[in-house]
Amino acid sequence: LGATRAQVIRHVILPSALPSILTGLRIALGAGWSTLVAAELVAATRGLGFMIQSAAQFLVTDVVVMGILVIAIIAFALEFVIRRIERVLVPWAGRE
Template sequence: MEFFRAAAVARLLAADVLWFGIGELSKVLLIFLACLAPVALAARAGVRSASVDQINAARALGASPWQVLRHVVFPAALPEILIGLRIGMGVGWTTLVAAEMVAAQAGLGQLVLNASNFLRTDVVLMGILVIGLFAGLFEFGMRCLERVLVPWKGRA
């Protein structure tokens, strides 16, 4: 599965670099496109998780469409949205490292790639550990944010 994701990222990066060059814009656009699908699909699933009974009850109590959205739909969708953001953050981080390996002059991905070309195993291992450490910190931060924003969901 990872091979197919890496191949898809490489094809998208190649087209992205052809259109926008090697600059920062192409990397930002690539990361945005990689993160868009998981976040959008999770938001859609979250909005669909709001039950019709809850929406009808809010309407029966005189809630405006904006109040229904704010007090019923958004709280029901927030757990799924946060899960989509966690997934998107992981996809974005791996895409960033891959983009740095392919088309960058600096960054962790470029550092690891250059070190591997010169057989600097210590730098490669340290780069991989730093990449993993940051991924773990991002995950930990998102889980803490989930605990604060959606305490009714339970422990994540």
């Protein structure tokens, strides 16, 4: 239809691929966050995972519960931010 290669990429390919790209980003962010916390639980000397692990060894349950809540709050906040970005950048994408 007479569009240049750059116009086709900008107006056709990128808008059609962007929902999948953002979904992949959201999934990768969740996997990365859980991997980070798991690594801290196993081999770190600081961080939320280390704090939970050391508190569990000394039976300080309030610190363990609070650490788990902080991890969950951060995960939900990351999810919320990515979903907002998706809603702004790809308003045409279907909602489930």
